[in-house]
Amino acid sequence: MKYLRLKKQADFQRLFQKGKRASSATVTVLYNKSQNTTMGISIGKKHGKSVQRNRIKRLLREAFRAAQKDMQGAYSIVLVPKVREEYSVKAFERDLRCIIKKEKL
RNA sequence: UGAGUUUGUUAUACGGUCGCGGGGUCGAGAGACCAUGAGGAAAGUCCGAGCAGCAUAGGACAGGGUGCCUGAUAACGUCAGGCGAGGGUGACCUUAGGGAAAGUGCAACAGAAAUAAACCGCCGUAAGAGGCUUGGCGUUCGCCUUGAUUGCCCGUUUGGGUAGCCCGCUUACGGUAAGGAUGGAAAGGCGAGGUAAGAGCUCACCGAUAUCUUGGCAACAAGAUAUGCCAUGUAAACCCCACUCGCUGCAAGAUUGGGUAUCCGUCAAUAGGGCUGUCCGUCCGACGGAAUACCGUGAAUAUCGCUUGAGCUUGUCGGCGACGGCAAGCCUAGAUAAAUGACCGUACACGACAGAACUCGGCUUACAGACAAACUCAAAUC
């Protein structure tokens, strides 16, 4: 099961305005039902300089790739990481799996 | 061995599994396979250029920038070599370094005075007021005391006149720039002569300026001669001089921007009427419309610009060098919520600063370390 990248600005706007929210210690998830599974990451300047931001995105993407296997339906999703001291794939993956289970995606 | 100076290189490496960006091949498609994929600063956005749009005959004014010389370059505020100045024992380092005699402004406080010879002072001349007392020692001379303690004449109790004297005092005129607590700066410095007192007034040395000669493309340097020396600082104050500059930026700019029906406009054709020209009405066809309705939908979008370029590597030649010429070879990210990661193993020095966004040339700033070369100083030994 592959996921597509969420690229359009309008899609992001729609999710931020109308999407359902679920959050954990490390990450907030916005989602909506759709035809294919699409995923985007929203990350701002508060997370650090560009190297730091790229690092977070890579880790989140890797965690989502692993956690996606638990999902049943197809959704468009935006992941918003929270500002922390340290980031790790394991923490992201655990929280994502937890949210998927709880929201029954 | 220790302390340093300058320049350059490098920026974890290798293997396995899963995954990402755009590209190629195969495939109807799902997908499979192949090679490839961040930096020395990609950063800051401080300069310069290409490229694009707009403006523009040419010139002048205004405004901005640069500012020792010569060269390099597409260009630069960059770089190279040199000159001057400053710093360091030295290797070496730093340097916005044109013009103050075109003009204007500013220079607090302090100081006699701040760009200008006024004041104090010093010296000379003239005038004026005043003082030279009481005295002591002593041999008449003389000595002490005083800023100066005298002589002659008249008178003789006090005194008056005249001359002299006071490193004295006051005023006026003149000479002077040695001295005057300051200050960043006081009309070259220092010494000697000289003078009424002084003064480059004169002289030696140092400094400055001008001219000449020699060397150098030049900035400039060296030497000689002359001038007693026209005169503070500030132009990163206005300004003057020389050179130079259109404005805006890839969010530039270019292309595309659906379908059906209706309506409107234009063109051509046909038929009819108003006799020509031409005008009016009807039907069909083509083109156009940022007009309306419905469907569709992404328009802050899609495609191009977008990576072959003042390109990179190697060799060779020219040049002190920046750099340039020639030859051969190479193609090396192109995304757009934006691609390099995760896990495992091995090695060690245990991995810094940090992520392309139109492209180049510089500058500046950040950076764990590791390595190489040249050179300097100090100490010791031979």
Place this chain on the structure above:
RNA sequence: UGGGGUGUCGCCAAGUGGUUAAGGCACCGGAUUUUGAUUCCGGCAUUCGUAGGUUCAAAUCCUGCCACCCCAG
């Protein structure tokens, strides 16, 4: 990505190159009061974001950095 602006005491801020860098609020100490508030008096910037330079002298002029803010489809 491009363009523009601001940094002065804890906060809001003034400041022609020249005195010890104005003020206001807050804070601290004292006076007044039985105690508070008010009022009065006094204190509070070893340096103007930072590093250099020009100048006799820099918060002010020049250059490089740092931080923050705003605007542009």
